[in-house]
Amino acid sequence: MVTFNLLFNAVVTGVLLGGFYAAVTVGITIAFGMLDIVNIAHPVFIIMGSFVAYIVNRKLGLDPLLSVILGAPLFFLVGVAIFQFYHAAFEKSGKGSLRGLAFFFGILFVIEVTLLLAFGVDYRLVQTSYIGPNIGFEHIDLPLRMVIPFVGSMALVTGLHLFFSRTFIGRAIMAVAQDEFALSLMAVDTVTVRQLAFGVAIATAAIAGGFLIVIQPVDPSLGREYIGRVFAICVLGGLGSIPGTVIAALILGIVETITSTLFGASWAPAVSFAALLLTLAIRPSGIMGR
Amino acid sequence: MRRHQMKQLRLTRRHFNRALVGAGALAASGSLPLVSASGAEPIKIGFGMAQSGPLGGNGKAALLAMEMWRDDVNKRGGMLGRPVQLVYYDDQTNPALIPGIYSKLFDVDKVDLVLGGYGTAVQAAALPIVMQRKQLLIGTGAVAVNEKYKYDKYFQMLPNGSTARTSTSEGFFQAAMTMEPKPKSVAILGAVTEFSRNVILGARENAEKYGLKIVFDQGYPPNQVEFGSIIRSTQAANPDVVFVASYPPDSAGVIRAAYEQKLQTRMFGGAMIGLQYSELKQQLGPMLNNVLCYEFYVPAPTTNFPGIKDFLEIYQQRAKDAGADLLGFYLPPYAYAGMQILEKAVAATKGLDPTALASYIHANAIDTVVGKVTFAPNGDWAKPRLLYVQYQGIVGNNLEQFKKIGTQVIIEPQEFADGKLRYPFSASG
Numbered sequence: 096m097v098t099f100n101l102l103f104n105a106v107v108t109g110v111l112l113g114g115f116y117a118a119v120t121v122g123i124t125i126a127f128g129m130l131d132i133v134n135i136a137h138p139v140f141i142i143m144g145s146f147v148a149y150i151v152n153r154k155l156g157l158d159p160l161l162s163v164i165l166g167a168p169l170f171f172l173v174g175v176a177i178f179q180f181y182h183a184a185f186e187k188s189g190k191g192s193l194r195g196l197a198f199f200f201g202i203l204f205v206i207e208v209t210l211l212l213a214f215g216v217d218y219r220l221v222q223t224s225y226i227g228p229n230i231g232f233e234h235i236d237l238p239l240r241m242v243i244p245f246v247g248s249m250a251l252v253t254g255l256h257l258f259f260s261r262t263f264i265g266r267a268i269m270a271v272a273q274d275e276f277a278l279s280l281m282a283v284d285t286v287t288v289r290q291l292a293f294g295v296a297i298a299t300a301a302i303a304g305g306f307l308i309v310i311q312p313v314d315p316s317l318g319r320e321y322i323g324r325v326f327a328i329c330v331l332g333g334l335g336s337i338p339g340t341v342i343a344a345l346i347l348g349i350v351e352t353i354t355s356t357l358f359g360a361s362w363a364p365a366v367s368f369a370a371l372l373l374t375l376a377i378r379p380s381g382i383m384g385r
Numbered sequence: 386m387r388r389h390q391m392k393q394l395r396l397t398r399r400h401f402n403r404a405l406v407g408a409g410a411l412a413a414s415g416s417l418p419l420v421s422a423s424g425a426e427p428i429k430i431g432f433g434m435a436q437s438g439p440l441g442g443n444g445k446a447a448l449l450a451m452e453m454w455r456d457d458v459n460k461r462g463g464m465l466g467r468p469v470q471l472v473y474y475d476d477q478t479n480p481a482l483i484p485g486i487y488s489k490l491f492d493v494d495k496v497d498l499v500l501g502g503y504g505t506a507v508q509a510a511a512l513p514i515v516m517q518r519k520q521l522l523i524g525t526g527a528v529a530v531n532e533k534y535k536y537d538k539y540f541q542m543l544p545n546g547s548t549a550r551t552s553t554s555e556g557f558f559q560a561a562m563t564m565e566p567k568p569k570s571v572a573i574l575g576a577v578t579e580f581s582r583n584v585i586l587g588a589r590e591n592a593e594k595y596g597l598k599i600v601f602d603q604g605y606p607p608n609q610v611e612f613g614s615i616i617r618s619t620q621a622a623n624p625d626v627v628f629v630a631s632y633p634p635d636s637a638g639v640i641r642a643a644y645e646q647k648l649q650t651r652m653f654g655g656a657m658i659g660l661q662y663s664e665l666k667q668q669l670g671p672m673l674n675n676v677l678c679y680e681f682y683v684p685a686p687t688t689n690f691p692g693i694k695d696f697l698e699i700y701q702q703r704a705k706d707a708g709a710d711l712l713g714f715y716l717p718p719y720a721y722a723g724m725q726i727l728e729k730a731v732a733a734t735k736g737l738d739p740t741a742l743a744s745y746i747h748a749n750a751i752d753t754v755v756g757k758v759t760f761a762p763n764g765d766w767a768k769p770r771l772l773y774v775q776y777q778g779i780v781g782n783n784l785e786q787f788k789k790i791g792t793q794v795i796i797e798p799q800e801f802a803d804g805k806l807r808y809p810f811s812a813s814g
Contacts (some may be wrong), residue, residue, distance in 0.1 A: 101621055105614050112611045215708045216441030218633050218659065220668035222782060227672065229645050238613060238645040311610055312637045312665070316438065344709040355614045360605030361577045 100234050105356040106349055109311060111241040113348025115310060117341045118248035118303040119321060120328040121255060125296035127326070128335030129272035130289055132181070133196045138205040138318035138325060140297055143206055144170065144304020145313040149272055152221040159221040159305050160247065166301030174297025177202070178290045178377055179373065203318070210315035218312035244306035252300055255295075256337045268292040331371050339383025346370065346382075427470040428463070428737070430727075431496030433486040433511070435503050438478030439632070442662060444503045446710040448473065449703060450717035451500075453696070454724035464731045476502050483510035491518055497737050498727070501573055502717065505530060505580065512539060518676075521739040523723045525715055526551070528583060531764050534646045538743040539764040542723040546769025547761040550587035553656050553679070554628060556773035556797035558591040560677060561626045561652050563796075564808050568625030568651055572601035574615060575630030575655075581812045584630040584656045592628075600624050609635060613641035619648070620689060626652040627810075633659030637669060644812045653810040654678045654775075661715035673776040675810050680774045682714045682755065683793040685803040688772075692754040696721055712787060722753035773797040773804055 119141060127135040147166040148159035185195045225239035259265040270278050271288045279285050307313060328347055332339030345368050354366040374382065414428070416743070434451075435444030451471060459468050461756045474486045474496045483502075490496045491514075499515055501508040501524025508527040515522040516536050524530065525542040528549040546552045571592050575581035592599050601622035605615060608654055616639070627650050629639055636659035643653060654677030659665045661680055666673065682688060700713040710717070728765050729751050734741040750759045759767040779786065786792050794804030 098621065101617055104617055108611060108613050115610075210772075211441075216437055217662065217664045217710070218442075218443065218637065219664065220637065222668065223518050226641070227644060236646060237643070240613070240641065240645065241613070311632050312668070314439075314634075317634070324608075352611060352614045355605070355611075356618050358613055359603040360609055361603070363609075364606050 105352040109349030109352035111245040113345035114245035114248040117344035122296040122299040138321040140300035142318040144301040145308035148305040148330040167298040170301040171294040171298040172342030174294035178293040336383035415496035429496040431472040431490035432500035432501040435478040438474035440478040451721040480510035547765035550726040551644040552769040554588040571597040573626035577604040581630040585709035612638040616642040630653040651809040664709040670782040689802040690756040
């Protein structure tokens with residue numbers, strides 16, 4: 096029997112899950128939504144981030160979330176380098192869309208195989224003091240394993256929102272997303288701006304990867320499970336809107352957990368995607384789309 | 386030097402195959418046919434084996450065991466006076482690749498014998514091809530593959546027995562019925578996958594057989610991330626026992642969620658794949674305490690089969706370098722035992738005729754490192770021997786403790802039991 100407690104816990108857990116989904120998706124929002132780059136390899140960068148967290152935890156004995164500090168700048172540089180190649184090979188010649196998709200598909204497999212060769216196929220987990228304990232209030236019992244990534248995710252998306260709305264570079268990225276041609280007429284080096292933005296997108300994968308391995312065990316092929324989910328959230332959020340991504344991720348998280356509680360978890364993907372279709376039918380540009 | 390050259394050759398071949406299969410394909414890592422030093426043409430045994438994909442971890446461990454057997458048999462002079470060579474390809478846990486792999490093994494590599502890979506889906510794909518060639522097939526780790534074909538040259542190295550659907554959960558329910566007072570209700574949850582579906586169907590049959598009312602029966606998608614809400618819903622149904630049929634990532638998710646939610650029930654566990662792997666055992670550590678799960682082998686006074694200790698000692702030494710499961714309790718002994726059965730059949734029949742080999746295997750009880758094995762007419766083990774084990778007294782995350790007797794206590798079947806079931810279930814250990 097479904098009680099108020101059960102439903103209330105489902106909503107709160109959905110919020111925590113949605114927060115994590117927001118961190119996983121925000122890189123796609125930047126790359127796909129703002130820069131029009133179909134980076135289908137983004138989830139595998141997240142898995143790479145998880146493996147950095149795994150190494151930090153297992154080899155150095157440090158908290159996996161410290162991998163954020165070590166990994167994010169490194170991933171930023173990787174993103175910048177990948178964009179450089181992508182731009183020179185595809186965008187410059189106007190063959191960015193379809194061939195670019197194949198390029199990122201290739202990157203996905205290269206990274207996946209590299210992880211396979213380096214770490215094998217076993218599932219990897221991390222050990223921290225916040226895996227296992229709960230924080231409980233009167234009617235709620237929340238696993239810290241979900242709470243910490245949620246708090247981190249919210250800090251990440253808030254930071255990104257402030258970056259894009261308050262800083263010069265951030266505004267330049269938003270301007271490129273809005274009208275790259277107009278910006279280039281004003282002698283702005285839009286390629287460099289896009290390059291920085293793509294670097295930021297990949298840097299978020301390092302952070303999301305740290306959260307992911309705290310929440311669940313990872314293996315090199317886990318990224319594929321997230322491809323559909325992250326693109327769905329990005330589209331639902333309105334392509335390129337950070338607040339939209341957060342709202343969409345929260346909706347998806349809450350719908351998933353409530354469906355699990357009321358009807359069974361096997362219905363959750365169907366109900367989530369039905370919610371996506373319904374929203375797009377009412378508002379084709381997504382929740383915060385323009 | 387020679388080893389180095391072989392490695393080079395394998396890598397070259399792997400790259401070539403990758404290019405053939407295209408962007409979606411991973412490695413195909415076959416060893417190239419080599420003529421032995423003695424000059425005799427080697428007996429080539431071919432198979433696909435998961436080295437990547439969801440079951441790649443088990444496939445690696447199984448392959449290491451098979452390579453150990455190859456080394457052992459070649460030290461003994463090979464089979465029929467000929468050295469033995471394994472020709473294998475990574476099936477990526479993908480049944481779609483199986484027809485291509487087995488056609489190549491038969492038509493290009495010209496293997497003398499074939500084996501099944503690891504897992505139900507890939508063996509189900511291989512069996513029709515092998516049947517067409519009228520060859521023998523010994524597989525490891527598949528359930529009910531021969532149920533419809535009833536092929537008389539098929540053998541399965543899995544201790545689930547010929548009624549795998551129900552026998553996979555039978556030990557769990559038998560253990561539940563030893564509790565006093567007897568349980569009255571059960572919750573069943575599992576992934577929406579072929580394996581879990583079959584196991585859950587069997588669990589429902591067993592629940593009815595043992596008179597347990599199913600008060601919660603739910604599936605979840607394979608990419609489920611959050612298990613807290615499922616465990617909360619399970620708890621709300623207030624079952625006496627909770628049976629779970631899960632894959633490795635969800636096994637970890639369910640156990641963590643049960644631990645975090647402090648699940649209150651009398652018995653908790655089931656057919657949870659993954660808990661048999663060293664990595665998950667080590668990482669979950671004390672969270673495993675009081676969980677009742679199936680295992681194929683654990684060290685116990687009752688499972689001290691001839692040769693198993695030596696096998697595991699050498700396996701564990703080689704596993705580190707091979708990147709395979711460090712304990713090797715799950716699949717490796719069975720993969721090795723399958724090769725022992727083949728070796729004994731070849732020696733007894735003095736040839737490689739599939740019909741003669743199959744007749745010998747059907748007619749005889751064969752000693753292996755996993756004990757004496759006899760097969761039912763459908764090729765499954767004649768008598769199921771799935772061990773239901775309760776994790777007890779796990780402290781910290783040291784893997785070595787799992788090598789000791791007493792941390793994985795066999796509860797069922799009774800003839801192998803080396804301890805008592807602890808109940809009610811306490812997630813805090």
